[in-house]
Amino acid sequence: MRDLATIPDAPPADLRFRRGISIVRSLREVWGSRDLVATLVEREFRVRYKQAALGAAWALAQPVALVLAFTLFKRGSHIETGHVAYAVWAFLGLLPWSLFSAGLSQGGVSLLSNVALINKVYCPREVFPVSMVGVACGDTLIGVLGLAGLMIVTGTVPQWTSFYLVPLIAVQLVFTLAATLAISAIVVHVRDIRHVLPVVLPVGLFINPIAIPLDRLVPAGDRVLYAICNPLGPVIDDYRRVVLFGQAPDWHLLIPAAISAVVLFLLATHLFRRLEVGFADLV
Amino acid sequence: MRGQTRDAWRWALRDVELEVAPGEAVGLIGSNGSGKSTLLKLLNGVMYPTAGNVRVTGRIGSLIEVRAGIHPDLTGRENAYLYGSLLGLGRKGVTAKLDQIVEFAQLENAINRQVKFYSSGMQMRLGFAVAAFLEPDVLLVDEVLAVGDASFQQRCLQRMSEVHASGTTLVLVSHDLAAVESMCTRVLWLEQSYLRADGPAREVVAAYRHAVELQTELEADNDGEFRISAANIRRVDGAQPSTYHPLRITFSILSPTKQDSHVYIGVTEGTAPSIFTCAAQVTLEEGVNRLECVVDHLPLPRGSYSVWACATDDVGRFDLSPWHPIGSFDVMGPEPDDLPRAIVRLSAVQVRSTWEVRTPPSG
DSSP: OGGGGGGOOOGGGBOOOOOOOHHHHHHHHHTTTTTHHHHHHHHHHHHTTTTTTTTGGGGGHHHHHHHHHHHHHHTOOOOOOTSOHHHOOOOOHHHHHHHHHHHHHHHHHHEEEEEHHHHTTTOOOOOHHHHHHHHHHHHHHHHHHHHHHHHHHOOOOEEEEEEEEHHHHHHHHHHHHHHHHHHHHHHHTTTTHHHHHHHHHGGGGHHHSSSSSSHHHSOOOGGHHHHHOOOOHHHHHHHHHHHHHOOOOOHHHHHHHHHHHHHHHHHHHHHHHHHHHHHHHHH | EEEEEESSSEEESSSSOOOOOOEEEEEEETTTSHHHHHHHHHTSSOOOOSSSSSOSSSSSEESGGGGOOOOSSHHHHHHHHHHHHHTTHHHHHHHHHHHHHHHHHHTTTTSSSSSGGGOOOHHHHHHHHHTSSSSEEEEEESSSSSOOHHHHHHHHHHHHHHHHHHHHEEEOOOOOHHHHHHHSEEEEEETTTEEEEEEEHHHHHOOOOOOOOHHHHOOOOOOOSSOOOOOOOEEEEOOBBBBTEEEEEEEEEEEEOOOOEEEEEESSSSSEEEEEEEEEEEEEEEEEEEEEEEESOOOOOOOEEEEEEEEEETTOOEEEEEEEEEEEEEEEOOOOOOOOOOHHHHHHHOOOOOOOOOOOOOO
8 A cells, every 4th residue: 555645636537447438349248148138028027917917918908098099089080091990000000119118118217227236246237228128029029919919800911011021120129229228328317317208208109100190290301301310200101011001111211210220229329338337326 | 436426425445456366365354334345346347447447357256245136026946047147147057057056045945936935044045056156257255144044154155165266266355354364365454445455364354353453442441531542563565564664553542532632653672762753743533533654664674663652732732641652563674684794783773775886987
């Protein structure tokens, strides 16, 4: 130990801790922890439905209620859904939104709700928001079963263009992860966001083409800008195009949306690593 | 490295520099709030330093508050998987070792029961058992032995020795000095965020014990009189005093009131006249004040010495405590084997010197 008097009050600037942030390394680390993500998702499901008599069927409650509400309130305004029943049309649009909103609202606070772990054990902290998005995906799969049932009842057949779902799902997941990672990290530093989220999220129902189609929601000239600001919007519209109407995705909107989603994801990953340095002190 | 609230923060660790070799078993001791757990969190990667760097190579396993990851609604088995994947064992790893884990934790009958029906000892055993079978390169253990009965503590220590014997580097935080002394070869003593001593387990633990005793002796004996305690005299790194090395003299003063005072200590050869003295003007608070005096380069040759001390009020007129011996110490030093041996040995102090000889130009 040195003489205490020789130790300066503040560390010299060159000693200040700076964390090297590499997005590649961060992604690799999260990938290396996929076992942990799987276990966390499993834990969440088990805990959530362990003592509920209806079990995982509860995941259907929210989309069904919303579709019912849309169907009831749409009377009066005419919405063109071609040969497809409005309920199917609305349900399909609702699923990606549910995934986004569930991922964001649960993943957003996941760092706070796992304080005990974050303070004690090291693991890449991204696993907490990522696993909540995983949980939301699980719920969405149950929703897909519900949709399948509804399509059988209404006699709707998925079109051959459904293989376009692959890029659509990819864009959607990337965007959802981006939003969840960013929000979860910010919430640790600004707790207020936690209370703002439940207020702001329902607005998404109205700025996305869920109850009404995209061409009624956004004027033609603004759609590219809209796709960049909200990649989820064109994705929702494209889900319907490829599954219900046998059309290709609207590339003019999907490509800007995809680019925007990837850029946002990289920014969010960077932001997360940046803010992570203070987590253990703040949570 | 500091804990920070908006207006009042303090350094949790400062000026700590150390290196732990692979395979070493290192104990961390110190009073509450000295920074032990913070250091462990930094090593673990849970926390990042404000300034400085921490580098750990190899897979880290940590046994820090084992109940942290356990979810009450899940069964013991489900929690074992969760905890295993958290610590990096992976699902396959847990499956392979589940039997051993269950056996070690003695949970054969309870592993499929929800953890909320476990006793706290059972939860602790489950957590420890999972971590104990990780086989990491570095195992960090934070005061986990506090829970659990004596026989389980014994088995934990046993298991830790096994893990260490298989090549794992061990860092153990504990207030159980006997456990630290038996498990570790090297001990770090943290005090109020500084690394106070770093050395062989036995020496550092002994010095720590001594310091704690000094403190408690004065506190137990508090009769309201001004008093200076016996001194603990060690090298700054905790070892026995030796020539030229920095020496630390630690003692406590029990003060009945808050007052400014002058404190003098002197090193003598046993009698009152000092070889050298050190003085400080200090404001003593009411109660036990700990004072520490560091002599940069101990200028004493090998031999036996005493430390004397006294204190006066701030103007130096009134003796608060008379000049009296408060401790003694031996100095190890190089054998003064220069030619006129007797002369060197009789000199009171030994100082380092550099010499330069200017010879007249030859020819």
